[in-house]
Amino acid sequence: MTAQSWGLLALFLAVTLLAVKPLGLYMARVMEGEPVAGLGAGARLEALIYRFCGIDPAGQMGWKRYAIALLVFNALGALLLYALQRAQYWLPLNPQHFAGPPPDSAFNTAVSFITNTNWQSYTPETTMSYLTQMAGLAVQNFLSAATGIVVAIALIRGLARHSARTIGNFWVDLTRVTLYVLLPIAMVLALVLVSQGVIQNFSRYKTVNLLQPVTYQQPRVNAAGQPLASASGAPLMRTVTTRTQTLPMGPVASQEAIKELGTNGGGFFNANSAHPYENPNALTNLLEMLAIALIPAALTYTFGHMVGDTRQGWAVLAAMVIMFVGLYAVCNHSEQRGNPQLAALGVDQLPSSQQSGGNMEGKEVRFGIAGSTLFATIATTTSTGAVNSMHDSYMPLGGMVPLFDMMLGEVVFGGVGSGLYSMLIFAIIGVFIAGLMIGRTPEYLGKKIEAFEMKMSAVAILVMPFIVLMGTAVAVSLAAGRAGTANPGAHGFSEILYAFTSAGNNNGSAFAGISADTAFYNTALGIVMWLGRFWPIVAVLAIAGSLAAKKRIPVSAGTMPTHGPTFIALLIGTVLLVGALTFVPALALGPIAEHLMLWSH
Amino acid sequence: MKSIFRPALTLLLVLTVITGVIYPLVVTGIAQVAFPAQANGSLIKRHGRLIGSRLIGQPFSAPRYFWSRPSASSPQPYNGLDSGGSNLGPLNPALIAAVKARIAALRAADPGNHAPIPVDLVTASGSGLDPDISLAAAYYQAGRVARARGLSVAEVRELIAAHARGGELGVLGDPRVNVLELNLALDTMK
Numbered sequence: 094m095t096a097q098s099w100g101l102l103a104l105f106l107a108v109t110l111l112a113v114k115p116l117g118l119y120m121a122r123v124m125e126g127e128p129v130a131g132l133g134a135g136a137r138l139e140a141l142i143y144r145f146c147g148i149d150p151a152g153q154m155g156w157k158r159y160a161i162a163l164l165v166f167n168a169l170g171a172l173l174l175y176a177l178q179r180a181q182y183w184l185p186l187n188p189q190h191f192a193g194p195p196p197d198s199a200f201n202t203a204v205s206f207i208t209n210t211n212w213q214s215y216t217p218e219t220t221m222s223y224l225t226q227m228a229g230l231a232v233q234n235f236l237s238a239a240t241g242i243v244v245a246i247a248l249i250r251g252l253a254r255h256s257a258r259t260i261g262n263f264w265v266d267l268t269r270v271t272l273y274v275l276l277p278i279a280m281v282l283a284l285v286l287v288s289q290g291v292i293q294n295f296s297r298y299k300t301v302n303l304l305q306p307v308t309y310q311q312p313r314v315n316a317a318g319q320p321l322a323s324a325s326g327a328p329l330m331r332t333v334t335t336r337t338q339t340l341p342m343g344p345v346a347s348q349e350a351i352k353e354l355g356t357n358g359g360g361f362f363n364a365n366s367a368h369p370y371e372n373p374n375a376l377t378n379l380l381e382m383l384a385i386a387l388i389p390a391a392l393t394y395t396f397g398h399m400v401g402d403t404r405q406g407w408a409v410l411a412a413m414v415i416m417f418v419g420l421y422a423v424c425n426h427s428e429q430r431g432n433p434q435l436a437a438l439g440v441d442q443l444p445s446s447q448q449s450g451g452n453m454e455g456k457e458v459r460f461g462i463a464g465s466t467l468f469a470t471i472a473t474t475t476s477t478g479a480v481n482s483m484h485d486s487y488m489p490l491g492g493m494v495p496l497f498d499m500m501l502g503e504v505v506f507g508g509v510g511s512g513l514y515s516m517l518i519f520a521i522i523g524v525f526i527a528g529l530m531i532g533r534t535p536e537y538l539g540k541k542i543e544a545f546e547m548k549m550s551a552v553a554i555l556v557m558p559f560i561v562l563m564g565t566a567v568a569v570s571l572a573a574g575r576a577g578t579a580n581p582g583a584h585g586f587s588e589i590l591y592a593f594t595s596a597g598n599n600n601g602s603a604f605a606g607i608s609a610d611t612a613f614y615n616t617a618l619g620i621v622m623w624l625g626r627f628w629p630i631v632a633v634l635a636i637a638g639s640l641a642a643k644k645r646i647p648v649s650a651g652t653m654p655t656h657g658p659t660f661i662a663l664l665i666g667t668v669l670l671v672g673a674l675t676f677v678p679a680l681a682l683g684p685i686a687e688h689l690m691l692w693s694h
Numbered sequence: 695m696k697s698i699f700r701p702a703l704t705l706l707l708v709l710t711v712i713t714g715v716i717y718p719l720v721v722t723g724i725a726q727v728a729f730p731a732q733a734n735g736s737l738i739k740r741h742g743r744l745i746g747s748r749l750i751g752q753p754f755s756a757p758r759y760f761w762s763r764p765s766a767s768s769p770q771p772y773n774g775l776d777s778g779g780s781n782l783g784p785l786n787p788a789l790i791a792a793v794k795a796r797i798a799a800l801r802a803a804d805p806g807n808h809a810p811i812p813v814d815l816v817t818a819s820g821s822g823l824d825p826d827i828s829l830a831a832a833y834y835q836a837g838r839v840a841r842a843r844g845l846s847v848a849e850v851r852e853l854i855a856a857h858a859r860g861g862e863l864g865v866l867g868d869p870r871v872n873v874l875e876l877n878l879a880l881d882t883m884k
Binding site: 097100101103104142145146147148158161162165166169170173216218219227228229231232235236264267268271272275276279280283284287288289290291292293294295296298299300301302303304305307309310311312333335338339340341342344346347348351362363364367368369370373374375376378379431432434435438439440441442445446447448449450451452453454455456457458459460461463464465480481482483485486487488489579580581582584587604605606687690691 | 698699700701702703704705706708709710712713714715717718720721722724725726728729732733734735736737743744745746747748749750751752753754755756759763769770771772773774775776777778779780781782783784785786787789790793794797809810811812813814816817818819820821822823824825826827828829830831833860862863864865866867868869870874877878881
């Protein structure tokens with residue numbers, strides 16, 4: 094690893110950690126329903142919304158009602174997003190006159206954005222109208238993020254409250270998170286991004302004149318648009334010269350800001366954050382990475398504050414940071430080392446004062462190896478799945494890191510809310526294992542962990558591996574699944590495994606060579622995304638309800654502390670053990686096999 | 695059920711208006727007033743004609759221009775409507791074949807140059823629209839460009855150095871030059 098790679102990591106972590114306490118405290122205030130200084134106008138708007146929607150802000154919900162409200166809200170959101178896509182041709186703000194996407198693609202996209210996955214089987218700049226992007230996709234960037242956060246808050250309340258029947262009010266939580274946390278930060282970030290070159294307009298696509306005309310080959314087609322072939326079956330090509338380049342436009346910055354802040358990751362353009370109009374320079378790259386980490390990291394402080402012991406939050410954050418540094422180091426080292434097959438051709442891949450070197454296939458010069466691998470690590474340890482470099486072209490082990498990040502269940506920072514609630518489930522499993530070892534009833538934060546909590550924790554943790562591995566198995570068994578791979582051999586298997594891992598964990602990044610815009614993948618991945626999102630959420634809310642009802646046991650000599658180094662090690666061990674035991678066999682068939690083949694040449 | 699259905703639907707619609715209509719319109723309004731050039735694509739105009747964007751790369755193949763990075767977009771390189779990478783895996787024979795062809799093209803255009811070729815000049819970018827090349831890739835091409843334009847190598851290297859960027863805050867941004875800006879500057883020289 095180069096000094097620059099370490100330096101960028103240090104800068105990124107320093108800014109993130111500095112923001113944890115102030116933002117964490119602010120979110121705790123917002124979620125505890127306290128009036129927020131400086132947002133008096135917001136309070137009036139909030140009251141107006143509740144009156145208009147027939148919501149009693151003082152009414153509290155038990156976990157079942159909270160879960161039903163969440164599911165109904167999200168199901169309606171999915172229907173609305175589906176309808177909006179299908180109807181976009183007849184709606185305004187469609188200067189390129191795009192038709193609506195077909196049903197399987199629209200279904201996949203609707204589920205994808207509702208579940209905070211933002212898997213994209215479509216090419217945005219030639220598919221989606223500005224209205225669909227901003228009033229459909231970007232709206233769910235806000236609401237799916239808010240949904241994740243309120244589930245984490247509900248679980249925290251379950252731990253913090255005792256002998257209580259309720260865990261909060263879903264409508265109020267959702268509204269407050271959106272209005273007071275997501276909107277203001279997104280607004281500021283969007284404007285900073287514009288100042289750096291991210292576009293924000295409603296113009297038609299622009300045509301510019303190239304400095305040097307470009308000549309290229311294009312397949313010849315008949316009157317019906319079918320490609321023509323010669324007698325021997327080779328496609329007939331014709332030579333074309335163009336003097337122009339078409340530049341896509343649109344309201345990008347407003348969507349880019351919430352795309353990162355809400356750990357969503359769905360790009361306005363096909364190249365996602367590699368596109369210069371989404372991520373024009375190294376500074377915007379840093380800001381986008383910070384925006385991804387900000388809320389998941391700060392929620393650990395919110396957690397510590399709400400349960401009345403901030404050390405608990407710092408312990409969880411410490412476990413996250415330790416794993417993050419390790420994962421980044423492996424990814425960065427692998428990419429910086431470069432491709433031995435290119436070295437054999439005499440290509441210069443060594444870092445110097447004039448280039449970043451390394452494996453630059455699928456990477457942008459302005460980000461280099463450091464800015465690409467740090468982005469890949471933060472986008473896959475969280476549920477973001479944005480990419481500023483193409484993971485499919487990473488070296489085998491470099492590409493395995495994003496894959497493994499997701500397989501750990503996205504608990505290293507993790508998605509907004511989903512990272513914290515998944516990590517707290519691992520904490521419960523961790524104290525359970527420790528309890529078994531020392532022969533005591535496990536407890537966490539003064540709450541006894543009993544059969545119901547353990548069953549629900551097992552459900553929450555095991556759903557993901559089950560749907561990922563079953564989905565992959567089905568896809569490699571079917572011709573329709575195998576047909577999608579773009580690369581031969583073990584790498585093709587990795588593409589399929591990556592797709593289902595990404596969908597099951599609601600990440601949304603891809604080994605993007607895979608052709609996923611087919612009826613098979615749109616449907617299969619749509620189902621996996623839905624189950625991977627809402628099955629664990631219901632289990633987590635059940636745990637929240639059960640814990641809230643329990644009495645708090647006072648700390649005694651036999652209580653295992655859950656804020657020291659021992660607990661941090663236990664938590665990391667639990668996460669790695671569950672992730673590794675479940676997925677190492679699958680990884681051996683994909684990236685590990687490919688790595689051995691590459692270096693044995 | 696109605697007690698859940700009504701708030702769910704109305705809240706969804708209200709929040710859609712706030713986050714999906716008001717928010718992007720307010721951002722657009724402020725952006726168009728405060729940063730109009732950036733918000734509209736950092737476009738470059740010469741003699742009343744749009745000739746590109748500072749942020750979006752263009753393809754070059756003439757010896758007298760600096761070449762941009764290979765682009766995986768189709769059917770033509772640097773197609774603004776088909777952003778993306780090649781997604782070829784590191785072991786894929788197609789990747790190795792493509793790199794070999796690019797090396798051959800660079801060598802053919804500059805037969806006397808036996809320096810190792812910087813990696814970014816023979817690998818496709820992530821966006822297919824990468825506006826930059828590394829400083830190393832620019833210096834590698836300096837001799838060819840100088841010869842094709844009848845300039846001295848020192849003049850061309852000076853021009854590269856004047857356009858060099860990178861190293862913001864010590865750790866941000868890799869050493870690079872913007873190819874379109876560099877080529878436009880060349881055209882005003884000669």
